[in-house]
Amino acid sequence: MLERRLAELWRDLQGKKPHLPHFLSEIRLDGIRGFNNLRVVFDYPVSVIAGGNTTGKSTVLFAASCAYKVPKAGVRDYVPSTLFPDYRPKFGEREDVRQEVTIEFNYLTLDGPLSMRWRRGKGWNRSFLGRKNASQPERQLYLRTLSNLSNPSEVRSVLNMSRLKSQPEETPLTAAQIEFAHQMLPFRYSEVVDLSDGKKNLLFASQEGGAAYSELHMAAGERAILRLSQEITQLNGALVLIDEVEAGLHPWVQQLLMLHLQQLALRNDLQIIVTSHSPVVLDSVPLNGKIFLDRDDSSGEVVVRPAYRDLIQNALYGRSNEMLKLLCEDEIAEGILKGVFDYLLPQESIQWEAVHIGRDTGASEFPLHAQALRKFGQIQDTIFILDGDQRGSEIENKIQEAAGRAVNVSILFLPGRESPESWIWNMLKNIHPDVVGKHLGIERRGLSTVMQQLDAIYDAASESPSEIAKNKFRSLSEELRRDTTELCRIIARLEADNSDSDIQPLVNDLRGILRQWRG
Structure with missing residues (x-):
């Protein structure tokens, strides 16, 4: 089960962190691209930096690439002057304003904590904050953007390899590199070769089914996975x-990529930092692996927000993509649940956008839904809500079996042991007179008369008790000129506020x- 494997990885990686030979624990940025003394803390070996556009995710990533001296890299490859250049032409009046910039790093090493600072005045220089005879820590580094091979000049330069007067050098990818790709792609390769002329390189893949093609004919996702497989699986x-x-x-x-990146980090002592707009990527790391950047509305400065689920998703996407999902049978059950959440959400300071209620599916279909949710890794955040008359039936066990025994599925029941319509009916029979007029727009005596008339009409009906209850409740809703869902929502909201009501077990379970x- 994917959720279980991720949870195990989170525990193992957190436990390994103190034993890593290198760990970049903090970056402080000041004076660059709207950053004013921004501190970004890394607490988990695989971090996801999220945030809206223009919040500086890539800026933090590029700053991190200046933290270490990289073996065999050029002197200008991983330095601020290269990664944060200014536009200062010899001619013309338009140019970037140069201001003082500070990029400070804190490191955890087996020898203890270290610090280093890049500062730009007239030019860039390094300091080691009082440490004598200190030098920049050395570490292998990999920096990459997963964009398509779409730049015309880049495509033309790669195509020139086909016009070489000599055969390009061929380097087969190792079994480990190819296996990394196999775990995420829907086909298998018999061989993947790196073709190089010394300056440019091109991947050429052969599938076990017989297809053979260069990366110019690969889909963007296949190319991204193969490039990562080639470039990071051998790093330590x-x-x-x-x-x-x-x-x-x-x-x-x-999600699979994030799983295997964390497995690779555990196996090869890697620290991985990615940026993303994807809620799926965010879901794939624990809370202390999420870093959410936002621009303050009043000051315009970039700030780090707490990594609460609904805060991140609402701010980043305008709605909660990591919603709490509930699955119930019909609009009656939906109305009852909405009434309970009308009572709970304000108390818990959670927005309605964070909750999604799905319906129009019979309880007999719930196991199929559980199976699909398990496949796509969504089972843990889905709550199955069964009608009260399903208590003691086999459906609960069938849902659990479809979800997998390794997953503790949340299955709750609506109040009562009868159909939801019967439960609402009984609540209306005992409703307080003051409540009737205020919330339903009818006198208590009038409501009682209508309900007695409907009882008399349906007493002789030949349908099943549950079908009679549905038809009787629908007729009552029409008499009250209320939508059935709206009427259920009103009654459930009132009962949720009644400590003596038999809806309280559902209220308490949903509160928990x-x-x-949210946490």
Whole structure:
């Protein structure tokens, strides 16, 4: 089960962190691209930096690439002057305003904590904050954006390889590199070769089914996965930085990629930092692996927000993509649940956008839904709500079996042991006179008369008790000129506020689930 494997990885990676030979624990940025003394803390070996456009995700990533001296890299490859250049032409009046910039790093090493600072005045220089005879820590580093091979000049330069007067050098990918790709792609390769002329390189793949093609004919997702497979699976102890890690990938593959990146981090002592707009990527790391950047509305400065689920998703996407999902049978059950949440959500300071209620599916179909949700890794955040008359039936066990025994599925019941319509009916019979006029727009005596008339009409009906209850409740809703869902919502809201009501077990269970989900 994917959720279980992720949870195990989170525990193992957190336990390994103190034993890593290198760990970049903090970056402080000041004076660059709207950053004013911004501190970004890394607490988990695989971090996801999220946020809206222009919040500086890539800026933090590029700053991280300046933290180490990289073996065999050029002197200008991973330095601020290269990664944060200014436009200052010899001619013309338009140019970037140069201001003082500070990029400060804190490191955890086996020898203890270290610090280093890049500062730009007239030029860039390094300091080691009072440490004598200090030098910049050395570490392997990988920096990549997963964009398509679409730049015309880049495509033309790669195509020139086909016009070489000599055969390009061929380097087969190792079995480990190819296996990394196999775990995420729907086909298998018999061989993948790197073709190089010394300056440019091109991947050429052969599938077990017989197809053979260069990466110019690969889909963006396949190319991204193969490039990552080639470039990072052999790294050890490195800092891996990937911008827009989800680019070109289906949500299911995004989750698989994050799973295998964390497995690779555990096996090869890697620290991985990615940026993303994807809620699927965010879901794939624990709370302390999520870093959410936002621009303050009043000051315009970039700030780090707390990594609460609903706060991140609402701010980043305008709605909660990591919603708490509930699945119930019909509009009657939906109305009861909405009434309970009308009572609970304000108390828990959670917005309605964070909750999604699905319906129009019979209880007999719930196991099929559980199976699909398990496949796509959504089972843990889905609550199955069964009608009260399903208590003691086999459906609860069937849902659990479809979800997998390793997953503790949340299955709750609506109040009572009868159909939801019968429960609402009984609540209306005992409703307080003051409540009737205020919330239903009818006198208590008038409501009683209508209900007695409907009881008399349906007493002789030949349908099943549940069908009679549905038809009788629908007729009552029409008499009251209320939508059935709206009427259920009103009654459930009132009963949720009644400590003596038999809806309280459902209220308490949902309150606990909301608190666990939000944290």
